[in-house]
Amino acid sequence: MNLGGGTLTLTGNNLYSGGTAVDNGTVVTASNGALGTGLVSIANRSSTLQVNSGVTLANLVTLSNGGTLNNSGTLNEGASNLNATNGGAIINNAGGIITANQIQFTLAPAVLVNLGTINANVTFANFANTVQLFTGSSIVGNLNLGTDA
Numbered sequence: 001m002n003l004g005g006g007t008l009t010l011t012g013n014n015l016y017s018g019g020t021a022v023d024n025g026t027v028v029t030a031s032n033g034a035l036g037t038g039l040v041s042i043a044n045r046s047s048t049l050q051v052n053s054g055v056t057l058a059n060l061v062t063l064s065n066g067g068t069l070n071n072s073g074t075l076n077e078g079a080s081n082l083n084a085t086n087g088g089a090i091i092n093n094a095g096g097i098i099t100a101n102q103i104q105f106t107l108a109p110a111v112l113v114n115l116g117t118i119n120a121n122v123t124f125a126n127f128a129n130t131v132q133l134f135t136g137s138s139i140v141g142n143l144n145l146g147t148d149a
Contacts, residue, residue, distance in 0.1 A: 010034035022047045032056050042067030063088035071096040092116040
């Protein structure tokens with residue numbers, strides 16, 4: 001979806017399985033089935049996926065080239081990884097829950113802001129990354145602030 005810098009809010013359930021690419025704007029998920037069942041890719045630094053409070057997504061999500069995940073709901077990647085390649089930002093707001101095998105940031109500096117709960121190992125490549133952990137937040141897993149991943 002190329003939104004030209006705008007915002008699209010999806011409130012209903014969608015049945016497609018082909019995946020969703022967020023490019024150049026913000027997609028707001030306001031229902032559990034808003035993004036169908038396929039992969040969700042957040043394409044660049046002008047692209048954001050916003051998961052509203054009360055929404056549970058089971059879609060696999062990837063970030064690339066500076067894309068942003070802004071989570072206030074529940075993102076369940078299960079045994080899969082949540083990858084941010086070539087930069088990106090994950091903002092897990094108060095009440096937000098992210099569950100994955102691993103959250104991996106590679107190839108460029110990245111940002112993690114956590115006010116909620118992350119159930120995953122979190123690994124950053126060796127760059128000047130930004131990590132903000134707030135009172136009441138938790139990471140249930142390992143936090144590795146610099147590897148050659």
